[in-house]
Amino acid sequence: MKACHAFLDAGDALVVPSLDRYGRSLQDLINMVAELRERGIGFTSLHENLDTTTPGGRLVFHVFAALAEFIFCTATTRARRPSVVRFPGARACLAARASPA
Template sequence: MDTAAQWAEDGDALDAFPAALSGVKIGYARVSTKGQLLDRQMTALEAAGCARIFADKKSGKNAERPELWTALDYARTGDTIVVPSLDRLGRSIQDLIAIVGGLRKRGIGFTSLHESLDTTTPGGRLVFHVFAALAEFIRELIVQGTNEGLAEARARGQKLGRPKSLTEEQIAHALTLFAEPENTVASIARLLGVSRGTLYAHVPGLAAGRASLLKIDTPKEITA
């Protein structure tokens, strides 16, 4: 299901949510560097009437936003999540839509002070519906462009896929090293600058053990 369809799957995308504002406003603030201060964001959220405010001091690219998840978990049907601006909440349009879409399903409103977006109003809901459609349109363009590029590369006879992490010479070197009992898989991997998983994936028979690689011949029994 695409992003726009997900946004509208629970009825009319422009339906009010929450249907009744019976709860409280919950603020969320975030700064991305140690040098930034939360003071201005906190002041704006307090002025907006937030009864409780959660704050993270994390980068927007950092998936670990514990206070955001606490705020979302704390909110109940009829409440409204309030942020100083959209970039304080989401790392991308898709991330923003996913979070607000989750709030919508739970009957929780969303307000962004800087952009004057309020999902409890028809105008705010319309903007988010357009955001969802735009995000899906961009995703389809990227997929289409990628597929066209791959088709052109194949037509030129270009080999696709990830290059091997080890050359044939390195593989032969690894086999030679492994023939010595004192050399472990870990030490060989460090020497070649790859992980043990890469070594196992590129060196045939390595996982079967040292004996299979050495192909030890047992002496034939002498019979009278």
């Protein structure tokens, strides 16, 4: 990524397929886009259809970046969660349901 940033000059625009492909975290994403903006370089995300060279585009960027991080965190949390939720008394509940009344 650093080589890509070094190649860009003021007036250029960096185009990425989607926000989640550009940064690893929300803070990382915001920092990299802020660095580009300070250097006069635009940022465009094709999937989200946003362009940070406009005030509205910057607003949408921050909203989509937060959503991308939320989706990533939700997916990783689901991947770590066990498929069966265990809680105290679970066996008693299952045994009571299995025995005929």
